[in-house]
Amino acid sequence: MNRWERIFKPVTVLTLVCIVVAGSLAAANHVTGPVIEEATRVAQEKARLELLPEAGGFKRMLGYGGENVKDICVALNGGGVVVTAEAKGYGGDLTVMVAFTADDTIKRIKVTEQAETKGIGSKVAADAVYWARYEGLPARQLVLNEDVDAVTGATKSSRAVLEAVNAAVEAYYAIR
Amino acid sequence: MSEKKKLSVLTNGILNENPVLRLVLGTCPTLAVTTMAANGIGMGLAATFVLLCSNIVISALRRIIPEQVRIPCYITVIAGFVSVVQMLVKAYVPALDQALGVYLPLIVVNCIILGRAEMFASKNTVLNSALDGIGMGIGFTLTLTIMGSIREILGAGTWLAGLDGLLPFLPEGFAIRVLPASVDPFTLMTSAPGGFFVFGVLMAGAAWLTAHKRPAQAEEGSV
Numbered sequence: 001m002n003r004w005e006r007i008f009k010p011v012t013v014l015t016l017v018c019i020v021v022a023g024s025l026a027a028a029n030h031v032t033g034p035v036i037e038e039a040t041r042v043a044q045e046k047a048r049l050e051l052l053p054e055a056g057g058f059k060r061m062l063g064y065g066g067e068n069v070k071d072i073c074v075a076l077n078g079g080g081v082v083v084t085a086e087a088k089g090y091g092g093d094l095t096v097m098v099a100f101t102a103d104d105t106i107k108r109i110k111v112t113e114q115a116e117t118k119g120i121g122s123k124v125a126a127d128a129v130y131w132a133r134y135e136g137l138p139a140r141q142l143v144l145n146e147d148v149d150a151v152t153g154a155t156k157s158s159r160a161v162l163e164a165v166n167a168a169v170e171a172y173y174a175i176r
Numbered sequence: 177m178s179e180k181k182k183l184s185v186l187t188n189g190i191l192n193e194n195p196v197l198r199l200v201l202g203t204c205p206t207l208a209v210t211t212m213a214a215n216g217i218g219m220g221l222a223a224t225f226v227l228l229c230s231n232i233v234i235s236a237l238r239r240i241i242p243e244q245v246r247i248p249c250y251i252t253v254i255a256g257f258v259s260v261v262q263m264l265v266k267a268y269v270p271a272l273d274q275a276l277g278v279y280l281p282l283i284v285v286n287c288i289i290l291g292r293a294e295m296f297a298s299k300n301t302v303l304n305s306a307l308d309g310i311g312m313g314i315g316f317t318l319t320l321t322i323m324g325s326i327r328e329i330l331g332a333g334t335w336l337a338g339l340d341g342l343l344p345f346l347p348e349g350f351a352i353r354v355l356p357a358s359v360d361p362f363t364l365m366t367s368a369p370g371g372f373f374v375f376g377v378l379m380a381g382a383a384w385l386t387a388h389k390r391p392a393q394a395e396e397g398s399v
Contacts, residue, residue, distance in 0.1 A: 005242075010245040032266065032267035
């Protein structure tokens with residue numbers, strides 16, 4: 001086996017393979033990147049409108065650096081605020097959207113991203129029946145099993161939802 | 177290669193060399209995603225697509241790729257396809273991306289794909305490698321779906337919940353209730369121990385089925 005076969009050919013081939021693959025990834029990213037961004041934006045807007053249907057539209061508030069708060073959107077009609085906050089669940093980060101009405105009550109919440117255990121933590125994180133327990137609660141720091149009951153066997157997931165809501169409450173008062 | 181042999185390359189992956197139950201490859205994603213039948217279907221189809229593409233490319237490059245760097249080359253090709261699939265799914269079927277979550281990027285380390293690249297695609301023609309990819313993919317998808325169905329029905333009482341993420345025309349929150357809601361589901365089934373239990377039972381079943389088939393195949397061969 002000569003030197004070309006033994007050393008230079010493998011290096012050249014591997015480099016070429018990497019260049020071709022990286023190039024096709026860049027091309028794919030160029031095509032799909034804007035579509036993904038637009039799809040995410042539309043999905044978030046849709047989720048916000050689901051929580052506060054009468055808002056009509058939202059204006060994003062920038063500049064609040066609160067911990068675990070991803071974004072704050074104020075309803076265009078002045079009827080409320082939707083805060084997106086996250087907390088650590090049992091299976092990773094759990095993202096909650098919380099809608100507040102102008103009279104300082106929690107209108108509705110929705111868990112938009114979660115990876116809790118199916119059949120256990122998902123009873124909390126992926127079930128609108130559980131989210132309904134937060135409806136109409138006053139916007140203040142809530143306490144688990146006093147204001148909202150945890151689900152048996154899913155305490156960690158229940159606590160994560162509560163922590164995210166509390167972070168959202170904090171943000172709500174900070175910008176009000 | 178005769179037509180019959182081509183067909184056997186395709187059907188091999190379904191039972192005789194079922195990647196999960198007979199070759200025992202890709203066990204980690206198998207146990208992790210099969211808490212629900214719909215997850216199994218989605219994961220199976222995504223892996224089938226990557227398997228088909230990577231088998232074709234690796235088989236086409238089999239004379240060019242030098243022995244010493246074949247594994248890095250395979251991994252690069254596979255990772256490239258997985259990333260492209262992920263971007264496409266995110267852009268055009270966001271619901272499927274939500275349903276599959278972290279399992280989609282994890283296809284890169286699915287050893288069925290690397291295993292078939294090394295065992296089959298690097299030694300066979302492009303057409304046969306494509307057939308092998310499809311067959312192995314069908315076997316993987318079928319196994320994940322069966323496992324997911326058993327675990328979901330026993331562990332959550334529903335069947336095909338979340339299929340609306342894969343098929344957008346289904347109503348949101350689609351699920352077939354198998355056990356009445358008043359029956360407390362056997363939640364152990366959706367956690368890891370239940371996964372191992374179902375996996376073992378299915379492997380025993382596949383071993384039993386292939387053992388039964390062997391005499392019949394011997395006859396076929398002698399004709």
